[in-house]
Amino acid sequence: MNRTRNSPFRSPDGLTERAQRKGVELPPAPEGTTSPSTTTPGHRLRVRYAKRGRMRFASHRDIARALERALRRASVPVAFSQGFSPHPKISYTGAAPTGVASEAEYLELTLAEERPPESVRAGLDAAMPDGIDIVEAVEARTPGLADRLQASLWMVELAGVGPDDAAEAVAAYMAADSVEVERVTKKGRRRFDTRSAVVDIDVSGDTAEPEPEGRHAAYAILRMVVRHTQPAVRPDDVLTGLRRVADLAPPSSTSMTRLAQGPLDEPTGAIADPLTVDRTDARATNPGTADPYAEERRDNAPQPSASTTGLSQ
Template identity: 55%
Template sequence: MARKDPPQQPPPVQRLRVRYAKRGRLRFTSHRDFSRAFERAVFRARIPMAYSSGFNPHPRMSYAGAAPTGSASEAEYLEIALAEVLVPAEVHALLDEALPPGLDIIEVVESPGGSLADRLEASRWRIDVSTPLDAALVAVETFLAADEVLVERMTKKGLREFDARGAVLTLAAVASEERGGAAFDLVLRHGVPAVRPDDVLTALAAVSGTAMGEAPLMTRLAQGPLEESGAIGDPLV
């Protein structure tokens, strides 16, 4: 008996883009855990999702530029496809009520089309460490004066070496009220391989010989298109 083709789902009638935050203890939520929590929230909120075709249909959701586990963020993004046209503000309220505190919806807008991932060209980070400010200032000066600073990190493909300096657009150190030491204001260009804020901390320690403290508090403040002025634009505009 010939196997039947899987049922075809109707195409989405609306796409929405969502900005959300990871705050407090929820910064330790992995991308996989968040995606599960978000799917449960969509189900509880009874949002009419569009589904993929095939033998195992799943809700049409696409994630872009997820922050590393352990870091907080005010600028995480995803896109959802719907089977009915809804008012974005209503979806905002439904999702925010269904998600646990610390995974907070900030904005929901209609998708203008195109690729959301392509609009996420750079990120701005604040990294609070216990390192004294004077030592952090010396580390920043030494790092920025270098043409290249190589670091190593274990990836899915094994141990990789890459240049952390090349991805850094701006870097400064100020006093940190959170940790009593220093706070780095960092703008990172997205690329392949992706340079993460903890890679920059590793590079700062390597060029200065000064440890950057334990358990740094890393918070993504923004991510989006990189404007000519060097500022990071709003990817939802």
């Protein structure tokens, strides 16, 4: 996407950020606004957000720009780095690829002033474009969020592929010792193994008769737990591996969604919520403090799985 610095954020179908704005229309974001303090230790928050609908096609840079505008519009006092070119102290971890939806993206904010996490969450959510939803914000009370993001649970929908054919291909893939694929990375074209990163794949779906007008009624759903490795193994890499070992080639484009990412329990393949430890530490620090958002957070939190098989039931 080619845009000047002052041009509005545009979605893949050409809608401006203002046209997609949630709720009432907001005033333009002032450019060049900096934090009132860049030298004092800041107040760190950890934020989970979702990338849904058309916004799955937004690049990481697009989302970063939209967030910086939302911070200004919501009057969130984000801290800035020092030097000739200050930039907001925002750290992204484990961002999903462009074209992939996600229910579990994470970032860290450093604020120049202490603010209630729920107030920051609500303000940012109202100021972000439709399709980028700020789900939760908690205080960063423990170190090492990036280290906790050890694996992801992905859901891949294969239109036009029957569950039996998908299950046969998955069985061949999981039985292989190594399944190498090629992909162009920042370091050029690389060849790497995908099989070692895959913990488990579960298959479900529907085997209905084909519908008229060329639409595919049969479809398979893959739920796969994939470790975070270097180079990163993405769900489309696993699909390439399935094509190599079992000639599984969906007749139409696939839909991919990250359902969760966090600490991995190797024996069971379960993925836990990475923010649980921050909430636990908060309750230990303030045992008498009631949490008015606990019930809503439980409803919205990524659900840990005992296994991929358990999730599909």
